[in-house]
Amino acid sequence: MTANGQADWFRNFAPAPQAPVRLVCLPHAGGSAGYYVPVARALAPRVEVLAVQYPGRQDRRHEAPFTDVRLLADAVAERLAPYADRPLALFGHSMGATVGYEVALRLEAAGRGPAHLFVSGRRAPSVVVEERWHLATDAGLVREVKSLAGTDTAFLDDPELLEMVLPVIRADYRAVETYRADPAAPRLACPVTALTGDHDPKAAVEHVLRWERHTTGGFTAQVFSGGHFYLNDHAADVLRTVAARLEPGVVGVSRAAG
Structure with a gap:
């Protein structure tokens, strides 16, 4: 861990010191x-991936999780400052997309805007859908998580593991379900690429396409077959899209536009 705590927040699973750009994954x-x-392993050495480790999980399990997207974005953006020696891009899936959007706003306000924002499996900030899963019973919240079929959910059937992870899941759900975008927020200057599944119960395609209203830097969208975790089945295609957007020439244009 570094003196100012950067190592607590970011994991570099495949160091790529010569990469022209860093991709921060939320x-x-x-x-x-x-x-x-x-x-990280697939994109190295062309792109260096920094994966964000939120408080409350794994080696940070003794830290309280955030329950407010904006406060979480404040923390991430602040700790990205030492990594601004190279262009930064952001990739967030689901809640991570919302956090990534708020981080991008903060980076641009500080004059070091991202080269690109990738948002996956998340409706645009301007679309409000009332959800209250963070107030559900434990059993109800577990059913909700299992229904999205993101990863192996067998651990949710283990009482001891469930006792550890459920408070974190509930905190995350509270953060994203109580989030409301600032209607006065400026449009991003960086390009935005939105990716989603065509049967995502959390992100209807028409709601994902509204991300276009949040940028002046160019917008593209790609729709895959699948649900909320479509990217597990289309990893190669998603990675190709990300890599193509982060080619040195594209990054250079994006930085200039920002």
């Missing part, structure tokens, strides 16, 4: 940095 609700190990 996990979904209940997720951890380890979800992005395959991404």
